[in-house]
Amino acid sequence: MGQVGDYDSWLPRLDEAARAVAQVPDEELWDHRAAARQTLVQYVRRRYEANVRGRNAPEEAIRRARHALDPNRLTLGFARRFTDYKRPGLLLQDEDRLVRILRHPDRPVQRVAAGKAHPRDDVGKAMIQRMVRFSWREDVRDRVVFLEDYDMTLAQHLAAGVDVWINNPRRPMEACGTSGMKMLVNGGLQCSTLDGWWDEAFSPEVGWAIGDRREHDGRGDAEDGLALYGLIEREIAPEFYARDRDGVPRAWIQRVRASMMRLTPQFSADRMVKDYVERAYLPAARAYRRRSGEGAPVALDLEAWLARLDDAFSTIRFGSVSVSASDGHWEFVVQAYLGEVSPDTVAVQLYADEIDGEGFTRLDMTRESPIHGSVNGHIYRARVPSTRPAVHFTPRIVPRHPEAFVPAEAAHILWWRA
Numbered sequence: 315m316g317q318v319g320d321y322d323s324w325l326p327r328l329d330e331a332a333r334a335v336a337q338v339p340d341e342e343l344w345d346h347r348a349a350a351r352q353t354l355v356q357y358v359r360r361r362y363e364a365n366v367r368g369r370n371a372p373e374e375a376i377r378r379a380r381h382a383l384d385p386n387r388l389t390l391g392f393a394r395r396f397t398d399y400k401r402p403g404l405l406l407q408d409e410d411r412l413v414r415i416l417r418h419p420d421r422p423v424q425r426v427a428a429g430k431a432h433p434r435d436d437v438g439k440a441m442i443q444r445m446v447r448f449s450w451r452e453d454v455r456d457r458v459v460f461l462e463d464y465d466m467t468l469a470q471h472l473a474a475g476v477d478v479w480i481n482n483p484r485r486p487m488e489a490c491g492t493s494g495m496k497m498l499v500n501g502g503l504q505c506s507t508l509d510g511w512w513d514e515a516f517s518p519e520v521g522w523a524i525g526d527r528r529e530h531d532g533r534g535d536a537e538d539g540l541a542l543y544g545l546i547e548r549e550i551a552p553e554f555y556a557r558d559r560d561g562v563p564r565a566w567i568q569r570v571r572a573s574m575m576r577l578t579p580q581f582s583a584d585r586m587v588k589d590y591v592e593r594a595y596l597p598a599a600r601a602y603r604r605r606s607g608e609g610a611p612v613a614l615d616l617e618a619w620l621a622r623l624d625d626a627f628s629t630i631r632f633g634s635v636s637v638s639a640s641d642g643h644w645e646f647v648v649q650a651y652l653g654e655v656s657p658d659t660v661a662v663q664l665y666a667d668e669i670d671g672e673g674f675t676r677l678d679m680t681r682e683s684p685i686h687g688s689v690n691g692h693i694y695r696a697r698v699p700s701t702r703p704a705v706h707f708t709p710r711i712v713p714r715h716p717e718a719f720v721p722a723e724a725a726h727i728l729w730w731r732a
């Protein structure tokens with residue numbers, strides 16, 4: 315194994331690159347955006363024409379495909395697997411309003427969409443048909459393009475050329491939403507529901523958020539759709555077309571600059587790999603070294619610890635749990651009967667999920683005194699701020715060992731049940 319530790323030289327380079335964006339004049343950034351948009355338009359026209367030809371369309375349709383889009387129009391991008399939670403139909407929920415947005419006399423908008431559905435996903439396929447039909451409408455077909463087969467080449471062009479990337483997953487279904495991050499380095503902006511990476515990255519200076527941070531049932535789809543129309547009409551298009559005498563949209567460029575400088579170093583594959591290295595690979599490599607040292611005493615100890623837990627964890631049970639309020643805190647007192655398990659090999663914890671803006675809690679409780687007249691019964695205590703209801707907290711018992719990765723290596727768990 316190579317030297318562990320001399321790995322951290324690449325992230326500062328990205329930081330430097332992001333800082334250097336501060337020095338680029340507005341005009342130059344704007345020229346770059348225009349050139350990138352034009353490259354995208356040319357690519358989309360070629361690909362669209364090939365799509366249309368493949369369908370044996372009449373010559374007139376092929377000609378139209380060749381001239382679709384305008385390199386000077388605000389360009390929205392939208393590409394994904396067409397699955398229900400990504401809500402690809404959200405922007406189509408009021409077609410007439412979308413048409414008005416696209417055909418605005420002073421602030422025209424165009425949209426490039428791409429996607430594919432799983433062959434057996436009939437809902438996804440129906441959504442694609444709907445989008446294709448919309449793109450054939452006579453009044454918008456010069457400004458709406460749907461491309462078949464979202465692949466990496468297309469993704470690369472979209473990432474480079476679109477002005478705003480639209481993503482509207484239903485909270486909290488989006489694990490990440492990597493496509494939005496691909497825009498950052500190119501100066502594309504993001505408009506998305508606050509889910510996946512955008513939930514972490516969003517601030518009003520760098521992009522736009524659809525809706526709030528609440529989780530919705532089906533009714534929220536209509537609200538989110540309205541919010542998206544409103545954002546495009548009242549904020550996105552006006553800012554894009556607010557040009558000064560030199561033709562530069564200063565506020566837009568300021569936003570592009572802020573997004574590139576703040577978000578690029580943080581939301582990149584470099585950052586991801588660095589996290590993997592720091593949080594997973596290096597700890598694993600170091601643990602391996604400690605465990606495999608002379609005679610491997612640590613590995614042997616861990617094995618014995620795990621064998622004892624496998625054998626006896628089921629003998630653990632909870633006694634009473636009580637909670638009382640004292641000056642802004644909840645005071646939890648928990649009885650735990652550890653059966654044939656040594657108190658040193660497990661932790662009694664107080665756990666609460668993240669909910670409504672409250673972070674999650676995972677607190678080791680303090681072992682205080684044995685329970686009188688019991689064998690291996692102990693009293694544990696913990697105090698937490700009473701900023702959220704006491705019922706949010708649940709005591710639980712999990713394995714503990716300073717050298718073990720819990721729960722990856724020991725997933726035993728006992729939750730208290732009322």
Ligand SMILES: *Cc1c(COP(=O)(O)O)cnc(C)c1O
Nearest residue numbers: 464465466469490491492493494
């Ligand atoms: C980036 C990318 C995806 C993933 O997009 P998400 O926003 O993470 O769902 C899927 N397909 C292609 C071709 C991509 O380039």
